[in-house]
Amino acid sequence: MTHAALLVLADGRFPAGGHAHSGGAEAAVKAGRISCAADLEDFCRGRLHTAGLVAGALAAAAALGLDPRELDAAADARTPSPALRLAARRLGRQLLRAARASWPCPELDGIARSFPKGAHQPVVLGLAARAAGLGPAEAAYCALYESVSGPATATVRLLSLDPFDATGVLARLAPELDAVARTAVDAAGRAAAEGLQALPAASGPLLEIMAEAHASWPARLFAS
Amino acid sequence: MHLDHSHHGPAAVSADAHRPDGTRRALRIGLGGPVGSGKTATVAALCRQLRDELSLAVVTNDIYTREDAEFLLREAVLPPERITAVETGACPHTAIRDDISANLEAVEDLEETVGPLDLILVESGGDNLTATFSKGLVDAQIFVIDVAGGDDIPRKGGPGVTTADLLIVNKTDLAPYVGSDLARMAADAKAQRAELPVILQSLRGDSGVTEVAAWVRERLTAWTS
Ligand SMILES: Nc1nc2c(ncn2[C@@H]2O[C@H](COP(=O)(O)OP(=O)(O)O)[C@@H](O)[C@H]2O)c(=O)[nH]1
Ligand SMILES: [Mg+2]
Numbered sequence: 001m002t003h004a005a006l007l008v009l010a011d012g013r014f015p016a017g018g019h020a021h022s023g024g025a026e027a028a029v030k031a032g033r034i035s036c037a038a039d040l041e042d043f044c045r046g047r048l049h050t051a052g053l054v055a056g057a058l059a060a061a062a063a064l065g066l067d068p069r070e071l072d073a074a075a076d077a078r079t080p081s082p083a084l085r086l087a088a089r090r091l092g093r094q095l096l097r098a099a100r101a102s103w104p105c106p107e108l109d110g111i112a113r114s115f116p117k118g119a120h121q122p123v124v125l126g127l128a129a130r131a132a133g134l135g136p137a138e139a140a141y142c143a144l145y146e147s148v149s150g151p152a153t154a155t156v157r158l159l160s161l162d163p164f165d166a167t168g169v170l171a172r173l174a175p176e177l178d179a180v181a182r183t184a185v186d187a188a189g190r191a192a193a194e195g196l197q198a199l200p201a202a203s204g205p206l207l208e209i210m211a212e213a214h215a216s217w218p219a220r221l222f223a224s
Numbered sequence: 225m226h227l228d229h230s231h232h233g234p235a236a237v238s239a240d241a242h243r244p245d246g247t248r249r250a251l252r253i254g255l256g257g258p259v260g261s262g263k264t265a266t267v268a269a270l271c272r273q274l275r276d277e278l279s280l281a282v283v284t285n286d287i288y289t290r291e292d293a294e295f296l297l298r299e300a301v302l303p304p305e306r307i308t309a310v311e312t313g314a315c316p317h318t319a320i321r322d323d324i325s326a327n328l329e330a331v332e333d334l335e336e337t338v339g340p341l342d343l344i345l346v347e348s349g350g351d352n353l354t355a356t357f358s359k360g361l362v363d364a365q366i367f368v369i370d371v372a373g374g375d376d377i378p379r380k381g382g383p384g385v386t387t388a389d390l391l392i393v394n395k396t397d398l399a400p401y402v403g404s405d406l407a408r409m410a411a412d413a414k415a416q417r418a419e420l421p422v423i424l425q426s427l428r429g430d431s432g433v434t435e436v437a438a439w440v441r442e443r444l445t446a447w448t449s
Contacts, residue, residue: 016325019313019323020311020313021313022313040355074323090326093329094325097325097328154313157314170304218289219287219288219289221314223326224313
């Protein structure tokens with residue numbers, strides 16, 4: 001098992017399309033819900049415990065080798081917003097491209113064949129982690145960190161927020177991220193033993209509702 | 225190694241110049257340069273000149289709207305299914321250089337839905353003078369500047385002006401009004417670029433995009449031969 005591969009996969013510059021997505025931050029900024037670093041912290045905390053937890057558990061389960069088709073269906077069931085499903089599949093396809101170039105293997109080739117329009121990004125992330133020689137915990141960490149680092153980076157661009165403040169938010173959330181990662185990995189372990197209903201289904205309704213509105217804006221900086 | 229992808233699913237990356245059946249994929253040409261220099265207008269003019277002889281498609285990378293794509297649609301330079309807009313998250317240069325995944329998806333989807341294509345034009349969202357296209361995304365790049373942006377731009381150089389496969393100095397019709405010295409711009413560009421070509425054009429003039437279209441045809445001949 002390699003640990004350094006985690007740095008490659010979790011690097012914000014890993015070319016998998018994440019830079020064009022705000023994780024709901026653009027809609028929240030426009031609605032006035034994020035206007036400073038404290039707001040960003042609240043927003044990220046909410047995301048971490050809802051969309052983040054679900055993504056982390058899905059990624060861990062995929063890294064454990066659970067059936068990607070069933071995991072993709074489980075991700076759909078946990079993503080009410082069609083706009084977010086579309087974004088997740090697009091990002092999944094982009095990530096798969098980068099992962100296949102980085103860690104070529106028959107398993108990822110098979111995923112490209114089975115999901116020509118892309119699988120949900122957290123599922124692909126788990127499979128990419130697996131291909132990179134990483135385990136379920138690393139996969140969960142990666143998904144959880146992305147769930148908060150995306151909005152933080154986007155907010156720096158959207159509000160000209162001080163980048164040191166945004167990074168401080170991420171640093172303060174780290175202990176909580178550890179705890180959520182443990183929950184996600186435990187859930188993935190139970191899903192392997194008992195079935196996918198053991199995966200968490202936490203949801204942030206406002207994230208889903210705002211995503212639908214955001215997708216219809218005529219002018220926006222981020223794809224989601 | 226590239227002869228048969230069928231055992232491996234679709235190619236992982238698409239810098240690969242051949243389709244799975246062994247034929248050459250569409251030539252991809254990127255158009256970069258500052259906002260307002262005439263990239264979209266050049267794309268539109270190229271489409272009008274080339275669409276009867278070639279199978280064409282366009283990818284736009286708008287900064288925060290779909291205006292470029294919508295302009296091309298409104299002008300009806302190509303059928304709508306041949307124009308795709310990519311969103312770039314406030315960083316147009318990232319989408320054409322550092323993380324080209326969304327643009328690659330767009331060109332591959334176009335090949336799949338309206339292909340086989342001969343040529344795909346990829347317009348970058350207007351950016352600064354350092355923005356260049358990744359070789360993983362395009363096979364050749366055009367950098368478009370205009371005479372109204374200041375006649376010292378060719379002298380200042382930068383990766384776009386210096387290394388692009390073709391430099392277009394656009395809007396020569398405006399030179400008298402903005403006091404730009406065309407001869408000086410041409411000489412500075414030549415000094416920066418040595419043998420690389422430079423075309424001075426006005427899309428308002430009679431010859432319009434003709435010279436650039438001829439350059440594109442040359443590239444295409446070299447690509448397919
Ligand atoms: N006078 C003049 N205007 C031009 C020329 N080419 C483009 N324009 C105008 O310049 C403006 C910006 O052009 P556009 O193609 O949208 O620039 P882009 O931001 O680089 O895509 C538009 O109003 C065009 O009609 C030209 O050769 N001469
Ligand atoms: Mg334009």
